[in-house]
Amino acid sequence: MSENEGWCTIESDPGVFTELITKIGVKDIQVEELYTLDSSEYDRLKPVLGLIFLFKWEKEEENRTVSDNENIFFANQVIQNACATQAILSVLLNSEGIELGEELSNFKSFVGDFPPMV
DSSP: OOTTTOOOOOOSOHHHHHHHHHHTTOOSOOOOOOSOOOHHHHHHHOSOOOOOOOOOOOOOSSOOOOOSOTTSOOOOOOSTTOHHHHHHHHHHHTOSSOOOHHHHHHHHHHHTTSOTTO
């Protein structure tokens, strides 16, 4: 893949996200689409592990600290079109009490001490 090609874009569809999550070995996780942020939606879907918002992002010039909490997984996106993949990984790797599977558990252990901006 050349530097300009970026990442294989994932369709922003809950079924596609769920299929990806299942294929990497995570058990019993399903992605649902929300049409409102009302608390009744969260109650209906409990447990909610995270939210993925789809919108165009404009780069800011200032450098900001991502988080002072060293127990949060965060990876700076350096590959074009990888935002959905990174959002899914961020939700999964920051959620407690889910079975990640062997491959994702190994990945989490491997990158655990990496600085977020790598």
